[in-house]
Amino acid sequence: MLRVQDLHKRYGEVTALDGVTLTAAPGRMLGFLGPNGAGKTTTMRAVFGLVRLDAGEVRWRDREVTSDVRLRFGYMPEQRGLYARMPVGRQLRYLAELHGMDADDAGRATQRWLTELGLADRIDARLSDLSHGNQQRVQLAASLVHDPELLVLDEPFSGLDPLGVQAMSEVLRERAAAGATVVFSSHQLELVEELCDDVVIIAHGRDQIAGTLDEVRAAADYRRVEVRLADNRPVTPPSGARLLDAREGIVRLQVPVATPVPALVEELAGQGTIEHLTFTSPRLTEVFRDVVGASITDLEHAAASSEESVEVDA
Numbered sequence: 411m412l413r414v415q416d417l418h419k420r421y422g423e424v425t426a427l428d429g430v431t432l433t434a435a436p437g438r439m440l441g442f443l444g445p446n447g448a449g450k451t452t453t454m455r456a457v458f459g460l461v462r463l464d465a466g467e468v469r470w471r472d473r474e475v476t477s478d479v480r481l482r483f484g485y486m487p488e489q490r491g492l493y494a495r496m497p498v499g500r501q502l503r504y505l506a507e508l509h510g511m512d513a514d515d516a517g518r519a520t521q522r523w524l525t526e527l528g529l530a531d532r533i534d535a536r537l538s539d540l541s542h543g544n545q546q547r548v549q550l551a552a553s554l555v556h557d558p559e560l561l562v563l564d565e566p567f568s569g570l571d572p573l574g575v576q577a578m579s580e581v582l583r584e585r586a587a588a589g590a591t592v593v594f595s596s597h598q599l600e601l602v603e604e605l606c607d608d609v610v611i612i613a614h615g616r617d618q619i620a621g622t623l624d625e626v627r628a629a630a631d632y633r634r635v636e637v638r639l640a641d642n643r644p645v646t647p648p649s650g651a652r653l654l655d656a657r658e659g660i661v662r663l664q665v666p667v668a669t670p671v672p673a674l675v676e677e678l679a680g681q682g683t684i685e686h687l688t689f690t691s692p693r694l695t696e697v698f699r700d701v702v703g704a705s706i707t708d709l710e711h712a713a714a715s716s717e718e719s720v721e722v723d724a
């Protein structure tokens with residue numbers, strides 16, 4: 411279990427972390443989300459001791475995270491940090507040995523991961539001679555080559571083509587299934603929804619919502635309704651509902667969570683024959699927009715009221 415507890419970090423005037431707290435469990439995948447500048451990279455770097463924190467702590471399996479403990483961690487940083495001119499295989503073997511593997515095991519692990527990621531024939535190529543997506547695969551291999559118990563990846567999917575996304579997804583799923591704790595940040599929320607068991611959304615260096623994917627989606631105070639009436643008859647939103655959009659005959663509505671489903675069905679049925687009706691929790695994208703939008707509004711209110719109080723004091 412990884413526990414990140416109440417992290418605080420300022421860079422001069424900028425508050426990067428303002429109490430970030432999260433837990434990631436073995437055998438599960440955690441999506442670590444937040445808008446640009448929310449503090450995701452700073453939190454991840456803190457797990458690896460790369461940030462001098464003002465306050466807070468990181469614990470692994472209820473113990474302090476020392477450099478020995480970190481040998482069992484794997485990190486794919488946002489600023490990819492491998493040696494551009496060194497042959498791919500050589501640097502993977504080197505990194506495996508740095509993490510305590512002997513030369514034979516390091517060689518085998520290098521072969522295994524390059525094969526698994528479709529790069530076996532590039533083992534002697536220089537990293538800089540590979541395409542962007544293949545360099546990203548090597549970065550992934552570098553974070554995995556020592557078989558870490560905790561895998562932390564900063565935007566691993568950015569810039570990958572659909573096949574690269576699929577390969578990356580499969581590896582992460584397989585690692586979690588093998589018992590590793592997997593944490594990754596991403597702005598591709600559909601992908602997060604597809605892959606993750608758990609989700610944390612942060613904004614302004616603070617966590618805003620955390621839980622299983624289902625909990626986070628169900629926490630919203632509305633549900634999504636999709637409806638199509640026979641003959642594409644138009645739908646008038648029932649009382650309390652809000653029209654989201656209408657495309658190809660399907661009308662999407664937001665209804666308050668307290669709306670009784672039978673009453674909703676009755677009202678829609680009164681408008682025509684229902685051919686299609688679904689009632690689901692909002693998508694992660696909607697939750698993200700709600701949570702992050704609300705926190706920006708809160709901050710603006712706080713700023714406005716502090717300005718007001720300055721004026722009153724003056």
Ligand SMILES: Nc1ncnc2c1ncn2[C@@H]1O[C@H](COP(=O)(O)OP(=O)(O)OP(=O)(O)O)[C@@H](O)[C@H]1O
Pocket residue numbers: 421424425426444445446447448449450451452453
């Ligand atoms: N070394 C640094 N010096 C000064 N400010 C920094 C430094 N590192 C991060 N920050 C600031 O801290 C805040 C959080 O940055 P961070 O990179 O953690 O955000 P992020 O959530 O990873 O963003 P993104 O989604 O854009 O990658 C930002 O305002 C950033 O400018």
